[in-house]
């Protein structure tokens with residue numbers, strides 16, 4: 001099989017052009033006579049790579065100067081602990097929206113480190129799963145922050161805009177939609193995103209955090225590598241960084257800038273999602289479990305009206321190079337993740353296959 | 362420049378054959394139609410890769426069944442916190458050998474999480490820097506473990522054998538000599554090693570830990586991803602693992618097995634080190650700061666008798682494809698790191714260059 005269209009939710013597709021570039025220079029990066037994986041992180045050349053990577057991300061997301069950008073080891077699940085460890089003094093409280101899978105994990109982890117006020121974020125409506133209207137939320141106004149997941153990867157539920165509550169004090173798990181559309185950074189205290197959807201390989205997490213918050217952050221029994229202020233002070237080089245991940249991210253950011261940045265890719269992402277949701281809505285054979293207003297542009301979940309056809313669907317899709325369409329084990333059905341790296345032709349190929357599969361069923 | 366001989370201390374050289382294999386399958390791994398970086402970690406195929414990787418490591422190091430092998434996010438500096446967080450209840454003490462650079466960092470970090478009894482591990486002798494004889498150590502017998510660094514990367518000081526004290530309760534930072542020689546696992550409670558010397562790219566750490574110790578481990582305010590028992594329970598898949606790092610490690614382990622394993626590579630490592638130390642000792646132009654019995658087989662530190670020639674040495678070496686010979690910023694001079702991936706020809710090329718440089722100086 002050649003490269004297929006990869007609908008994996010994560011680790012997810014990386015642009016083919018990026019992988020080709022990485023392949024070309026895998027044994028000899030930047031004329032250095034060795035791979036970027038084999039290269040000292042305290043060299044001027046790596047320093048320049050890191051600076052350029054940060055500059056490109058700042059450009060893509062219009063990150064103001066009073067926010068710091070950190071390239072951290074590990075993944076979003078580390079941040080589930082890191083956020084409350086840094087933000088919450090012993091008697092502090094934080095607000096968390098509960099939204100299906102990932103935010104539950106974030107809540108569970110946070111409860112080890114502080115008082116967590118939970119507000120239900122999702123509800124079942126006649127139209128399907130939906131975000132609870134903000135007017136119905138009851139938050140602890142003294143909370144240090146409000147944590148939410150901008151895009152719930154498992155079922156494909158996405159906020160269209162930032163919540164209005166806790167403006168400037170939002171903490172966001174943006175794993176599965178960062179860089180897919182413009183955001184208003186100033187609404188956030190902190191954003192984190194594991195790399196393996198729209199950034200690069202797993203094992204690295206990008207954090208964007210407002211610098212003036214450092215003053216109040218906790219350090220007692222917080223591992224050095226978990227302390228945001230210390231990481232910022234060392235410009236992500238407190239220790240050996242995940243250098244290959246940073247390198248891959250730099251290529252992905254470059255790729256995105258060459259294609260017009262986040263504003264342009266958003267339009268493409270809308271088109272891809274529209275193609276799929278239209279096909280799902282137009283047929284009784286396929287069904288979206290999510291209410292229209294809450295549907296994700298990144299993860300399109302759907303079920304077959306006859307679940308006994310699921311495995312045939314997956315098998316035939318794979319035969320046509322349409323990969324990793326199986327839904328999350330907690331949800332079942334199908335899920336087409338169409339992050340930035342998925343071209344329009346990939347979404348179209350899936351729609352064509354879905355129609356053909358229905359016709360023959 | 363083509364690929365040079367890379368003497369970097371870390372991130373360090375990876376076998377060329379391994380990088381060539383990774384290059385070949387970078388866009389399409391295992392016939393899956395996508396890169397291993399883009400591949401779901403809960404798939405049977407990735408599960409098999411992970412299993413094989415562990416099995417190969419067990420084979421290489423003769424790891425008994427009552428030890429668990431974990432592939433963890435992050436690096437050794439994470440373990441500096443993780444070890445005391447897991448092992449030390451509030452009033453517990455641990456012993457740490459202080460050995461130059463890295464162990465000081467380990468001690469500093471550990472002091473945030475427990476009572477740390479420090480024993481000086483290095484001393485200056487007439488012959489140079491040396492390990493303090495074990496008969497002179499004063500340890501806290503009630504300590505939960507004894508932490509030491511088997512190979513101090515910065516100055517190239519290596520234990521020839523495990524300490525006799527705290528047998529079975531040793532905790533070892535084995536970053537820079539794991540897999541370079543056989544070890545007696547049963548002497549250890551826990552071994553950790555960041556990948557970027559003898560295993561693969563940075564951002565992953567291998568932990569080998571005796572399973573019966575899990576029972577007594579702490580969980581209060583310990584992040585889930587820092588809890589060894591939880592990681593073991595989830596077989597390194599508590600969350601998305603650093604999958605590309607695991608993949609690269611699997612290739613490195615395979616490469617090593619094909620070459621006769623750790624027993625064979627040890628002999629090669631001895632030869633390489635001998636070549637270099639002999640050249641250093643044979644000349645007044647070069648000098649080793651380390652006493653003979655304490656010299657490292659992995660990191661050969663040396664100085665030029667005339668330090669004003671340092672930059673010419675480095676420049677001319679680089680021109681001949683002998684890369685990254687600059688000593689650590691805290692030590693100065695030169696350091697030739699000759700981990701497993703360095704072929705004998707690389708060490709020979711460096712010796713030849715050293716002689717030629719001396720002749721012309």
Ligand SMILES: Cc1ncc(COP(=O)(O)O)c(C=O)c1O
Nearest residue numbers: 075076077102153175194600601
């Ligand atoms: C929204 C979201 N948050 C958190 C995570 C957890 O990420 P990790 O497994 O890298 O810790 C995921 C993983 O897919 C996710 O989609």
Ligand SMILES: Cc1ncc(COP(=O)(O)O)c(C=O)c1O
Nearest residue numbers: 239240436437438463514536555
């Ligand atoms: C012996 C030893 N311990 C610890 C470390 C720290 O590793 P890291 O920077 O990956 O945290 C190093 C790094 O070179 C090392 O050589």
Ligand SMILES: [Mg+2]
Nearest residue numbers: 009010153154
């Ligand atoms: Mg997911």
Ligand SMILES: [Mg+2]
Nearest residue numbers: 280281283286
């Ligand atoms: Mg329908």
Ligand SMILES: [Mg+2]
Nearest residue numbers: 370371514515
């Ligand atoms: Mg080092």
Ligand SMILES: [Mg+2]
Nearest residue numbers: 641642644647
């Ligand atoms: Mg000499």
